[in-house]
Amino acid sequence: MLEARGITAGHGRAAPVLADLSLHLARGEILGLAGPSGSGKTTLGRVLAGLHPPRAGRVTLDGAPLPRRGPCPVQYVAQHPQMAMNPRWRINRVLAEAGPPDPALAGLLQVAPDWLDRFPQELSGGQLQRVALLRALGAAPRVLVADELTASMDALSQARIWQVLRDLAERTGLAVLAISHDAALLDRIASRILRLP
Amino acid sequence: MTGRLRLIAAAGLAAALILAVALASWGLGARGIAADFGARLLPPSPAHPFGTDHMGRDLLARSLHGLALSLRVGLAAAGLSALIAVAVTGLAGLGRRADAVAGFVTDVMLALPHLLLLLLLSFMLGGGTAAVILAIAVSHWPRLARILRGELRQVMAMPYVETSRALGRPRRFVLVHHVLPHLAPQLLVGVLLMFPHAILHEAGLTFLGFGLDPSRPATGVMLAEAMRHLGAGRWWLAVFPGAMLLALVLAFDLLGGSLRRLLSPAEVRL
Numbered sequence: 001m002l003e004a005r006g007i008t009a010g011h012g013r014a015a016p017v018l019a020d021l022s023l024h025l026a027r028g029e030i031l032g033l034a035g036p037s038g039s040g041k042t043t044l045g046r047v048l049a050g051l052h053p054p055r056a057g058r059v060t061l062d063g064a065p066l067p068r069r070g071p072c073p074v075q076y077v078a079q080h081p082q083m084a085m086n087p088r089w090r091i092n093r094v095l096a097e098a099g100p101p102d103p104a105l106a107g108l109l110q111v112a113p114d115w116l117d118r119f120p121q122e123l124s125g126g127q128l129q130r131v132a133l134l135r136a137l138g139a140a141p142r143v144l145v146a147d148e149l150t151a152s153m154d155a156l157s158q159a160r161i162w163q164v165l166r167d168l169a170e171r172t173g174l175a176v177l178a179i180s181h182d183a184a185l186l187d188r189i190a191s192r193i194l195r196l197p
Numbered sequence: 198m199t200g201r202l203r204l205i206a207a208a209g210l211a212a213a214l215i216l217a218v219a220l221a222s223w224g225l226g227a228r229g230i231a232a233d234f235g236a237r238l239l240p241p242s243p244a245h246p247f248g249t250d251h252m253g254r255d256l257l258a259r260s261l262h263g264l265a266l267s268l269r270v271g272l273a274a275a276g277l278s279a280l281i282a283v284a285v286t287g288l289a290g291l292g293r294r295a296d297a298v299a300g301f302v303t304d305v306m307l308a309l310p311h312l313l314l315l316l317l318l319s320f321m322l323g324g325g326t327a328a329v330i331l332a333i334a335v336s337h338w339p340r341l342a343r344i345l346r347g348e349l350r351q352v353m354a355m356p357y358v359e360t361s362r363a364l365g366r367p368r369r370f371v372l373v374h375h376v377l378p379h380l381a382p383q384l385l386v387g388v389l390l391m392f393p394h395a396i397l398h399e400a401g402l403t404f405l406g407f408g409l410d411p412s413r414p415a416t417g418v419m420l421a422e423a424m425r426h427l428g429a430g431r432w433w434l435a436v437f438p439g440a441m442l443l444a445l446v447l448a449f450d451l452l453g454g455s456l457r458r459l460l461s462p463a464e465v466r467l
Contacts (some may be wrong), residue, residue, distance in 0.1 A: 051359055071365030083356040086375055098364045139364050 001027045002048065002074065002143050003174055007057035009040070009047050016055060017043050023194060025143060027173040030166065032186035035196030041179045042079060044196070045145040049076035050178065061142065071098070075141035079148045081132035085120040091131055092116040098138030108164045109134050110157070125152030131160070135170070147179045162189045204455040205347055211452035216270070218445060222265030228258040230414060232360065238426065241433050248433035250419070251426060260438045262414035264445050267396045270330055270409070274395040277334035279388045282341035286380065289346050290372045292355065306339040315398055319407040329408045333395045341387040352379045383461040389453035393446035400442055416442045 002025040010016035017040035025031050035041050046052035048059055050066040059066060061073055069108040070121070078084045085094045095101045109130045115123060123131065129152055136144060144165070166189065168174045180186050186193050233253035241248045247256035289299035314336040322328035352358060352375065359451030361371050403417025411418050416438050423434035 049363065051363065069365075069367075072363045075363065078356060078360075080356075084360040086357045086361075088378060097361060097366065135364070 001025060001062060002178050003060045003063075004044075004048060005057055005060075007044070007047055007054045007059070009043050009052060009057075011043075018047070018054075018196075020057070021196075022057075022146070025175045025177060027142075027175055028169045029192075030169055030176045030178055032190030032193035032194055033179045033196070034058070034178055034181070034183060037181075039196040041196060042147055043061055045147050045177060045179050048143070049074045049145050051076055054162055060133050067176040071141075072145040073138040073141055074145060075139055076145040077129070077132045077136050077147060077149055079151070081128040082125075084132060085128070087120060087187040090116065091118055091120065091123070094120065095131065096133050096140065101134055101138050105137060105164075106134055109161065126150075126154075126157060130161070131154065141174065143175045143177065145177045145179070149178070149184045150185070151180070152180075158185070165189075201459070204459050208452050208459070210454035211448040211455070214448045215445065215452070218261060218264045219268055221261045224260050225261060227388065228255060230254065230259075230262065238431055238434075240431075241437075247437040248431075250422065250434060256307040256419075256433065256437055259414045259419060260416070260441045263416040263438060264418055264441055266409070266413060266415050267399055267442070267445065270326060270333075270399045271392045271396040274333035274337070274399070275388050277330060278338045278395070279341060279384060281334060281338035282345055283380075283384065285342045286345040286349055287372060287377075290349055290376055291368060296346075296350075299342070303339045303342050303346065306336075307343065309336075311336045315402065316405070316407055319402050324407055324410075326409055326413075327457045329399050329402055330427055332402070333398050337391055337394065337398075341384075341391060344383060344387060346446070348380050348383050349376055352376045386453055386457040386460060389449060389456060392453070393449040394451070396442070396446060 003022075004024075005022050007018055007021045008016050009018045017038070020046065021040075023031070033041050033044065043052060047054050050059065051071055059074075066072060085091075096123075101111075102160060108140070111127075111130050111134050115127060115131065120128060122129075129149055133146070133149065146165070150161050153161065162185075165176055169176060178186060178190055229459055233252070236245070236249050236253040238251055239245055239249040239253075245255050245257065247260060250259065271386050285299050285303060289296040305337045315332050316337055318332035319328050322331055353371075355375075358371055358375055361375060362368075363396075366374075399408060400415070400417040400420065405417075406421070408417055409415040409423075419438040420435055423431070423438070426434050
């Protein structure tokens, strides 16, 4: 389904952080992405979601490049979700940017109704991660790039969120690229793990 | 009193002064406009605190009329200038090529000496109120546009803008809902700080004979007329209208400066 071939990417004129990297993500698969800090995990996630243009290589979904208009079928949930939310908007408006949120999914992700009237800076890191995930899923993506998605959550919440994503992967065929430093977590949730040097 | 309260007090005082000038002229009616040749060139006295001019008109009333006129011209010129600056900034937000065009036009306009441009435009447009407003607006938008474009580029680089685009929102939505509200405080302060500049230019242009109609009670007209009588010791003809203009300009400067500090994230702890 999602295919990246010969990706070379970096920042500015510095040496590339990713060189000639290829990967394949199948429908309904949860692929773990591990590697030390600075190894290019986030850069790869952003390249796959079409947010960072690679210097070389291409990303295709079912053989076609990612569309330039409309909601991107590969959604990226950032490591620091507060930066990905307009600080002047309340959470209900933030969520509505991807369309009306699904109340059942909001319940599963434990996004409480009383958060909706707050501003992003009034929520904790874990709460913001859930809001960012609910928003990304609201765009009905085919692939989700989850960058340290549950890093700010306690073990119980972490397990619950990943259970929801596994169910979604099974039920709807959503493919997930799970980027994490937590090797134990990736061992538990991913069907295979790609390690960056 | 904390720094923040002091700033709010300064802004309130300046706003009150500006409002008082605007209302005073309205309440004066025709006073200071009709000639009284029996009271020509009288020095300041309780009956005429600012003295009278060569046609016997009360200078206090005339100065207030002049400032009110300056306020109207300044408001129109600063407003029109801000509209042009916002339009150019909006163009810059439409894409990389449009941004390059907007940047080029702004840089070209900034490279032209704005006083010369102001004089040329006012002369070409034949003088008068509309010409002064247009000349000030056309020669003054680039500085504001440069500030707004800088802010625009900063906001466009924010991850939430990128996310909005990834969620399928078109560029225009991003511009209207994410970027413009962020630019509003900068725009407000920019317009307020452009106001005194516009007022000074209006008076300068009028003083040089390229501005408002000499029959109108404008500060520039009063100062130009005063030049002929200064050698004869009629100092009040220039000092009072000049000081009033200076006070109004300082009030705007204080209001704009206070607002800029109040809205600046760096001053949040004040």
